[in-house]
Amino acid sequence: MANCMVFHTQIASIMEVLANAAVAEICKLVDNDYAVLRLEITQSQKENTALRRKLQLLELKVSRERVLGSLPSSVKILDRNRGMAGGEGHLTGGHRSFAKPAGRNTWRDDQPITVDEGSGTSTKNIIVIESADAEAAGPGVKLEKSEGEEDPRHSRNIQTGAVGAPPIATDDSTTAPAPPSTRCSITEVSGTPNAVLKSETATETLTVTQRLLYTGSDHGSDPERLGQLGCPPSPGSEYFPVFHQSQRTVNSCGDGDTLGPSGDDLSCSYTTEMDSGNMPLGLETQTETDLSRGDWNRYSSSVYSEGCLDKKREVIVVDEVTVKVDGDVPLTWNADKTHLGEGHSQGRDFLDYRESLETNPNVATHSPLHAFRDRDPVSTSMGPSDSHSRVLFDQVLNSKDQRAKAQGGGATSGNSKEKRFLCMFCNKGFSCLQKVEIHQRVHTGVKPFSCTQCHMRFAQAGNLKIHQRVHTGVKPFSCTQCHMHFSHSSSLKRHQRIHAGEKSYSCSQCENRFSHQNQLKMHLKVHMEKGCSRVRTAGRGFQRGATSGYTS
DNA sequence: CTGGGGAGGGGGCCC
DNA sequence: AGGGCCCCCTCCCCA
Numbered sequence: 001m002a003n004c005m006v007f008h009t010q011i012a013s014i015m016e017v018l019a020n021a022a023v024a025e026i027c028k029l030v031d032n033d034y035a036v037l038r039l040e041i042t043q044s045q046k047e048n049t050a051l052r053r054k055l056q057l058l059e060l061k062v063s064r065e066r067v068l069g070s071l072p073s074s075v076k077i078l079d080r081n082r083g084m085a086g087g088e089g090h091l092t093g094g095h096r097s098f099a100k101p102a103g104r105n106t107w108r109d110d111q112p113i114t115v116d117e118g119s120g121t122s123t124k125n126i127i128v129i130e131s132a133d134a135e136a137a138g139p140g141v142k143l144e145k146s147e148g149e150e151d152p153r154h155s156r157n158i159q160t161g162a163v164g165a166p167p168i169a170t171d172d173s174t175t176a177p178a179p180p181s182t183r184c185s186i187t188e189v190s191g192t193p194n195a196v197l198k199s200e201t202a203t204e205t206l207t208v209t210q211r212l213l214y215t216g217s218d219h220g221s222d223p224e225r226l227g228q229l230g231c232p233p234s235p236g237s238e239y240f241p242v243f244h245q246s247q248r249t250v251n252s253c254g255d256g257d258t259l260g261p262s263g264d265d266l267s268c269s270y271t272t273e274m275d276s277g278n279m280p281l282g283l284e285t286q287t288e289t290d291l292s293r294g295d296w297n298r299y300s301s302s303v304y305s306e307g308c309l310d311k312k313r314e315v316i317v318v319d320e321v322t323v324k325v326d327g328d329v330p331l332t333w334n335a336d337k338t339h340l341g342e343g344h345s346q347g348r349d350f351l352d353y354r355e356s357l358e359t360n361p362n363v364a365t366h367s368p369l370h371a372f373r374d375r376d377p378v379s380t381s382m383g384p385s386d387s388h389s390r391v392l393f394d395q396v397l398n399s400k401d402q403r404a405k406a407q408g409g410g411a412t413s414g415n416s417k418e419k420r421f422l423c424m425f426c427n428k429g430f431s432c433l434q435k436v437e438i439h440q441r442v443h444t445g446v447k448p449f450s451c452t453q454c455h456m457r458f459a460q461a462g463n464l465k466i467h468q469r470v471h472t473g474v475k476p477f478s479c480t481q482c483h484m485h486f487s488h489s490s491s492l493k494r495h496q497r498i499h500a501g502e503k504s505y506s507c508s509q510c511e512n513r514f515s516h517q518n519q520l521k522m523h524l525k526v527h528m529e530k531g532c533s534r535v536r537t538a539g540r541g542f543q544r545g546a547t548s549g550y551t552s
Numbered sequence: 553c554t555g556g557g558g559a560g561g562g563g564g565c566c567c
Numbered sequence: 568a569g570g571g572c573c574c575c576c577t578c579c580c581c582a
Contacts, residue, residue: 428560434572435560442559456557462574463557470556488556490577498553516553517579 421436422429425443430436438460441447447457449464453471458464466488469475475485477492481499486492494516497503503513505520509527514520 431561432571439560458557460559462576463559465574467557484554486554488554489575490579491554491556493577495554518553518581521580 420429421431421433423436423439423443425440428436428439430439441459447459449458449461450456451458451464451467451471453468456464456467458467469487475487477486477489478484479486479492479495479499481496484492484495486495497515501515503515505514505517506512507514507520507523507527509524512523514523
């Protein structure tokens with residue numbers, strides 16, 4: 001019996017031990033599962049957080065695209081304009097006035113969109129379309145920069161307006177530059193309730209000068225715009241040069257029954273019209289700034305890079321005297337003569353003149369033009385009553401005297417053949433006043449002699465007379481050795497070189513000789529192409545070598 | 553090669 | 568005699 005009791009006791013203890021072990025095992029299993037469960041829960045929570053963040057990012061993207069899609073029309077216009085780098089397109093109409101060349105705008109297309117994710121709050125967009133480069137660069141400074149050119153200023157974080165938040169950390173989805181089409185920086189700041197489009201185009205601080213300079217627009221036709229820009233037209237300025245034909249006013253005798261100034265019936269209309277499209281109108285403000293800086297060529301190129309100007313009111317009456325006084329701007333500074341449609345490049349004149357301006361500040365002149373200035377310094381509303389223009393004019397006149405001295409000629413020597421009449425634009429000397437007046441038409445674009453049978457206009461009466469042989473068919477120059485007739489004496493002379501076997505144009509790179517200059521020119525092109533092809537071949541070989549080296 | 557325009561220079565005529 | 572004006576010639580350039 002006692003043994004039985006002991007046996008039961010032992011069984012009980014064993015059972016207890018087993019139970020304890022089972023409980024411990026169970027507890028252990030539960031603990032393990034719990035840990036796993038917690039781990040899984042934690043991971044799920046993390047995934048959930050990540051998904052939530054992704055959702056936020058997607059929302060941000062959607063909102064940004066929505067905002068960009070609703071950019072104001074002016075922004076789009078500017079965007080398009082930027083695409084017209086280098087005057088690719090000619091703006092027309094009213095938009096032209098707000099066009100700016102490539103590189104002027106600081107559309108920060110390469111500036112990252114900054115997203116303050118860390119804040120965890122809803123972020124909104126502020127699009128800052130900056131035009132501050134114009135201010136930073138200062139007036140008259142032309143920032144020519146190609147589309148892909150890296151503006152070092154883009155590396156710094158300039159934000160304007162109320163956007164005080166500096167660009168912060170960027171998310172991987174937003175580190176990429178803004179879409180090129182936006183050309184704006186988007187800075188996200190916290191707490192802004194609504195997306196704000198801030199376009200500074202409406203409050204651009206470009207000066208009127210810069211606008212004129214870079215648009216070439218006819219502000220004269222729209223003086224209100226100037227007023228809107230806070231730059232009212234200068235008192236009395238009409239944004240349109242109106243000169244008066246003094247002494248030799250012969251207006252519109254285009255019907256052909258009136259004699260020209262020389263007495264010959266040139267069937268000309270001596271209306272002193274400016275050549276169409278040549279006349280940069282309403283530029284007095286511009287010249288007060290840019291030209292005074294010696295930016296003649298810059299001015300001209302920029303003006304004409306925008307194409308022809310408004311041709312309205314192109315018929316003007318010219319006072320060839322006051323044009324020198326009042327036209328403190330050359331009326332047709334044309335670095336690109338293709339816009340003039342005819343003539344040779346005069347841009348060198350501008351460059352030369354600019355150089356002379358920059359290097360020859362204060363030397364008195366004895367030019368008759370100087371006398372013009374002294375005689376009637378403010379004969380029109382566009383006169384240099386403003387001191388700046390006056391200084392400019394003095395610079396113009398002084399510079400040419402300086403050049404005359406540099407050329408070794410004194411303007412006051414007694415030689416009658418001396419070229420003491422100097423062009424106020426390019427300093428070129430002429431023997432008499434009329435010569436320089438005619439010459440200055442190169443700069444001013446004045447072409448007083450119009451053909452009545454076509455729309456051609458000429459700066460010289462003789463050229464009109466020759467031109468009219470086109471209509472009359474008169475070819476007064478006959479070759480004595482063949483049946484050929486020519487309307488130009490130079491053509492006959494050129495032709496006769498063929499009969500004479502004269503080959504006065506020789507190639508500098510070979511022994512070939514030619515009777516015509518054009519032949520030589522074409523021949524030289526062959527030399528050029530040969531040289532270029534050699535260069536190209538060498539370049540291809542280099543590329544191949546480089547490629548092979550890379551792949552091997 | 554030719555046609556034709558742009559532009560400068562020379563020289564004659566007139567005042 | 569000298570200057571201004573005008574015509575013409577010439578050269579250059581481009582189409």
